[in-house]
Amino acid sequence: MSISKGHVIIRASECKGCQLCIEACPDHVLKLAEKLNHMGYKPATYTGEGCTGCGICYYTCPEPGAITVFKGWNTWPENAMCPVCKKETKVYHGKNGKDVVLCTECLNPIS
């Protein structure tokens, strides 16, 4: 496991699954999601660890707001706002027993 020096959020609802970011990511920490989004594409998603915050995926992505990259980030502060939606985040208990922090608006995993 590599140390996360950055963090990436991909809004599934804006992603068209072109996979340019997945191919461009030098650390191979992006993958296609299993679930289709509302446009019928399998969106790219962050595997959850290893992001260095280099921003290559951000510049490779053709959608203006689909990818947000946090440089120099490693842990998510408690009760922080979603950086994309500026809405509150909430802790959800995942099926696998792990807790995930999701944005109440876009339901993107924050950590």
Add this chain to the structure above:
Amino acid sequence: MTIQHNKVLQKPETFYDTFVRKGDSELKATHYCPGCGHGILHKLIAEAISDFGIQDKTVLVSPVGCSVFAYYYFDTGNIQSAHGRAPAVGTGYKRANPDSILISYQGDGDLAAIGANEIIQAANRGEAMTVFFINNAIYGMTGGQMAPTTLVGQKTTTTPYGRNSHNEGFPIRMSEIIATLEAPVYVERCMLTDAKNIAKTRKAVRKALKAQIDHKGFSFVEVLSGCPTGWKMTPQEAKNWIDSVLSKYFLPGVFKDVIEERESIVIKQEIPSPEDYHKLMDISHLSEKEDIVPTPEKGNFYEELKIAGFGGQGLLSLGYVIANVAMGHQYEVSWLPSYGPEMRGGTANCSVKISNKRIGAPLVANPTTLIVMNKPSLEKFENDVVSGGTIIYDSGLIDTPPSRDDVRVIGLPATEMADKLGSTKAANMIIMGIFAYLKKQIFSDRYIRWVLPRILKNKAFHEINQKAFQTGFDYADKHV
């Protein structure tokens, strides 16, 4: 716990928060296909605009092609121009607003085919604009037809056996052509493939915009971009094709960079002062200047005139005189003639707008005053007059008077009256006398008498014009 990130890469503020183009289904996504290069270049441009802090003075001219809808994305000033005309439209905008930042965003069908002349002329004049030329070697939006930049052998819907140079010629290298011109300060070709080349493109975009911000002149960035749909490839294949095929013919690189050597050029806008106008009108050295030149009127005044008839009746001149008189009274005016190719005969009309506020469009659709000197014009424009407006017509030439009962109708045999004065050509000045009488609260008739020979300068008509004006004024005094 404090937030530890020190930099966030996110949607630049130059983009709108939501894109109405897509309707309610998805307000955040663009209309571009998956893997399209437009989105990447949009992002690089938007980021640069935000970083340079020029969003409020930037105007983006969107072309015809997929990126025609750029105005749904960029929260800047936007103009949508006709196919290929972006540099011409941009020239007009930039010349009128030298402090603005003008971006022309064009595809290869737009720039290298129908707009090839516009771009070369604009570049040759060194217009202070930045052109982003997105080259995908195909007409993407219309379904993948051959473009001027299509490679020899490349299959498109209109070259199903591949482009044949004997039949369709060779692909045009626009950057090389532009770079041969003297005026452009910066010409580079880059490509949207891997991270390294996107970074190069980002640098070029910023450099080109910076050159414009520094008033250096014309900058041109060609960007090789993928059209996965038009090329019938996956986004990855498209990326590789640019790398291995397209960029071998369209070689990336800097073709011209004289930004450092060139001096900043700021064109000073010359705005004529009222004094200049008076000088032009030969008013300055008149002893009775104070008395004759009207002082600006306060309060609202709005008048829209349509003046129509046969060519040769002096109706365009009449409109011109009215506009000049109003201008002399410090009003905003516009005068828009419309006539056929023949100087006399045929029908002609002009639109005149007079207002105490700035005038947006010079065309008059619903006149407050209609002046007509022939039957076809009366039939054509009668119903356009606003209710409560005025129709002035030549009753000697038009046998059926206007049928409207909600407008003021003034009929007089102006041409016959002018004939008696010595020339039928003075009929327009008789009408001028009527109009001046109707608006005597607004326009000083003394000023009109004085300014007439200064507007209609032909000395042979000075005397009869004055007589005709007086005749019209007196007629109105008696009959209206």
